[in-house]
Amino acid sequence: MSTKTPVKKYITANEAVAHAAKLARVEVVAAYPITPQTSIVEKLASFIANGEMDADFLKVESEHSALTACMGVRMAGVRAFTSTSSQGLEYMHEMLAYVSGGRYPLVLVNVCRSVALPWSIWGDQQDAIQQRDTGWIQIFTETGQEALDMVLQAYRIAEDHRILLPVMICMDSFIQSHTEELVEIPDQESVDLFLPAYDPVVTLDVDNPYSISVGGFGKHYARWRKEQQEAAEKAREVIVEVGDEFARIFGRHYGGLIEPYRCEGAEAVILTMGAFTGTAREVVDEMRADGKAVGLIKVRAFRPFPVPQLRQALSQVKAAAVLDRDCSWGYEGALATDLKAALYGLPNPPAVLNFIGGLGGADVPPEQMKYMLDKALGAERGAPSSLEFIGL
Amino acid sequence: MKLKEVSKEELFRCSYGCAGCAAVLAVRLTLKVLGRKSVCIVPANCISTVSCYYPQAPFFVPMTVMAFAATAAALSGISAGFKRRGREDIHVVGFAGDGGTADIGIQALSGAIDCGNKFIYICYDNEAYMNTGIQRSSLTPYGATTTTTPSPCFENRPKKDMMRIVAAHDIPYAATACTSYPLDFMQKVEKASKVNGPTYIHVLVPCPTGWGFAPDLTIELGRMAVEAGMWKLTEFEHGEFHTTYTPKRKRAVAEYFEMQTRFRHLSPEEIEAIQREIDVGQVS
């Protein structure tokens, strides 16, 4: 098989991201089993065992140690990969801030799953959303293809010397992780062109010794945090740049930080993150065929939040129906909150209707999305925002 | 190893450690053995707190601060990374306290030994959570008061036997040491550095602030601990334990206790009971 020929296979998104890690020439994998992410780790273990992937598999005893070990690998100047879900991501929580504050360009795939309690192995986005303040770049994907492509892009974004922040690529449980679709697996040569070898910055280097990941008081601490914030904001630009370059080489473009769909002249727009975007797209097409002025915005980057892009896309819209597969208990869904903050100051902002759905593995079928958009069509600009649990 | 042969290079100095701190001494001596081609991983503990506040950088070799529970996992990852680069000549050494080893750090330690990468894990044992102000750890000896076992309470659990725990993992090399016996300690560090796998050294470091004695007595206290049978100098290799040093004089444990405020509350009967335990070979 020519190394320049991409291969098309029916594989799950889990297997697709394993291929991505292999193509990214990851040299150490430290990961721990948890449903529904486990088959990513199993696939990587099998690539390594049969020699397809030149890497080492660290048999860590927990997710906390998995992330720590990956951070250690990065300190040694080497590319690492890990993946997790839900309880595992929560167990890593302490180390998430270590990695981002220490400016280590790690890539982690999170297969989004509910967090206990109540206990559930099924999908929603609470786990990833809960970690939004840890300083990681968070990008949500819709398909297995996008997940594969974004893992490759994630290394480029993270390792960019202007950024040096870790990236979390999010997928949805079962709909992506366990469902097979036709995925184009790029060839190694093209990936090598797109993703050069890791050029490390923050490392343990005996020839140029530094104390790294240290502490600081007051103004030193604030200075480092300001630099981190600036890098996170710069990531908006770099995510788009990298996406454009990826499209030039591989022919697939995902629209940047957000992907608007049929928003021209739309009165009401539905906002989604992740796999449910697929359903929303079909609902928009059906409703448009019925003469309704509706559109869709797929929010891809959740952190950094695409403020300018959303302001531009929604300024002419009457109402936005936000589907959140998460909730900040005591307030509302995170996407709705962040959206409203992003729209603040617009002269005549759209109404924002927050719908909490798809929790604990529940599906959000087309009828429910139609209901959401119909409600949005009936809303007035500047109306107070609402919160509704759908599908109950 | 002879004193005159020990490297004169100082690779750890100007830390904010207490005057007379044996943990600082332990780091200094370790780096004399391992030299400049070492990287040090230090979790939340006294050593990191006294050496990691920008801009002061008392380590003259690369080091990183690490989360409290995570020392061993970091050692594992860094070692794996260096191995990929063919740099197994670089010593990867961690300095965790007794809390960071036997309590919050024990899971990661277990996992890292199991991973099997090359690193030196040094537990410097000052027998309590000293950094946060003298709270008990599972390595606080029976009978000691701490702020979480304050008088009229005292620590009523024996020290966790970390050597048997790491031995149960079939670790290739482990040792107990004390800064009062510097050549014994340094020889063990050197031995560990030559093992192509995980190693563990548990060094007793008397703490003037936490144990309650004047800072010039640090070395004397360590000697008394070994002479009283409260601490032993041993090695575990090829699946077996053996003693590396038998003190020439024996002391009553009462003499050792008298030197420290943390044991002053013990009654003569309580001390006698502890002495009996030591005499039958069970160190508390």
Place this chain on the structure above:
Amino acid sequence: MKESIPGPVSKAGTVPTKMGSWSTVKPVLKGKCTFCLFCWIFCPEGAIIQDEANRKVLFNYEDCKGCGICVRECPTKAIEMAEPKSGRGE
């Protein structure tokens, strides 16, 4: 490694703050030093220097915290804690 490394880092061996001011009394050699090197090995701060030419020890008072371990461990009791007249205890 790059010129400017982001995040909380400090070049190894950056020690602008010295701890010598922690104690006004310092070890001073009063008796005969036999160059046994016990004080040198036991000093936690590495503040004792080997003067091989003269087979005796010198003290770096800038780094010495005044703990007194050297005084106690000297087998010939050659060191005393005193207010030093010179910079190196000579």
